[in-house]
Amino acid sequence: MKRKYWLTGANDGLGASLAEALLQTGAQLAISSPQACQTLSQRYPEHVLAVPGNLTDGQTVREIGEQINRQWGALDTVIINAGTAEHVDGQPADDSLIEHIIRSNLLAASFCIEAALPLLRLGTAPHLVGIASPVTYLTPSRAEGDGKALRQVFESVRSTPAAKGIDVMLVTPDLADSAMSLDDGLSILTRWSADAAASYILAQMNERPDETTLPAASMMALWPLPSSTRKTRANDDYCQLAGESPIKGQL
Numbered sequence: 001m002k003r004k005y006w007l008t009g010a011n012d013g014l015g016a017s018l019a020e021a022l023l024q025t026g027a028q029l030a031i032s033s034p035q036a037c038q039t040l041s042q043r044y045p046e047h048v049l050a051v052p053g054n055l056t057d058g059q060t061v062r063e064i065g066e067q068i069n070r071q072w073g074a075l076d077t078v079i080i081n082a083g084t085a086e087h088v089d090g091q092p093a094d095d096s097l098i099e100h101i102i103r104s105n106l107l108a109a110s111f112c113i114e115a116a117l118p119l120l121r122l123g124t125a126p127h128l129v130g131i132a133s134p135v136t137y138l139t140p141s142r143a144e145g146d147g148k149a150l151r152q153v154f155e156s157v158r159s160t161p162a163a164k165g166i167d168v169m170l171v172t173p174d175l176a177d178s179a180m181s182l183d184d185g186l187s188i189l190t191r192w193s194a195d196a197a198a199s200y201i202l203a204q205m206n207e208r209p210d211e212t213t214l215p216a217a218s219m220m221a222l223w224p225l226p227s228s229t230r231k232t233r234a235n236d237d238y239c240q241l242a243g244e245s246p247i248k249g250q251l
Helices: 014-024 036-042 058-071 095-121 140-159 194-207
Strands: 006-008 028-031 048-050 077-080 127-132 169-171 211-212
Touching: 006 014, 006 095, 014 028, 028 036, 028 211, 036 048, 048 127, 058 095, 077 095, 077 140, 095 127, 095 140, 127 140, 127 194, 140 169, 140 211, 169 194
Parallel strands: 006 028, 006 077, 028 048, 077 127, 127 169, 169 211
Antiparallel strands: none
């Protein structure tokens, strides 16, 4: 039987490549990204379960879990990729942006994990995977702090009785290698395509380590900004406008 996956953040970049690769294997895939729900449901009608919704809202995420339960009764693998990659050029950010980063990356992940664990316990060789953006940050030091926060979320999941028997893996960008210097604060010198990164992550998922890194990644390829944001002037305070949501894997 084909494995049943729930993937968040599949509209663009790495998430879209992961969705395509999984569907090409014949897997059953639940998708929460609105744009991906529409396009992939048309291309893979027998394999896609569309469960769109705002993942920063706990009640909405619980309802998504209930819908998956009614349709499938269980999940084998959950890949949490949804969030925003706020490409900020080192300027101070206001409180609303910081709140947005926390809600869309950490709070949404926590809601999805809570909804997924009961379904994973009923699955076959269950696997929970989280993918951290390399630039959910305001400055490089903030990036390190955010990575630690997401790691703490997944470490706490491993220690909870609710996750007994579930393999938990966190994928993080490796920004420590001096050969991977940031270019204008936006992209890493050594570049991978989204397809190559997706293949690497899926191969690592077969091995099931507790944590793995993307040894080289291009932020703009894996977590691209929306087209409207890409046109923002280079001398703007932010590479995104205040009301826009750059995509890590859009919520």
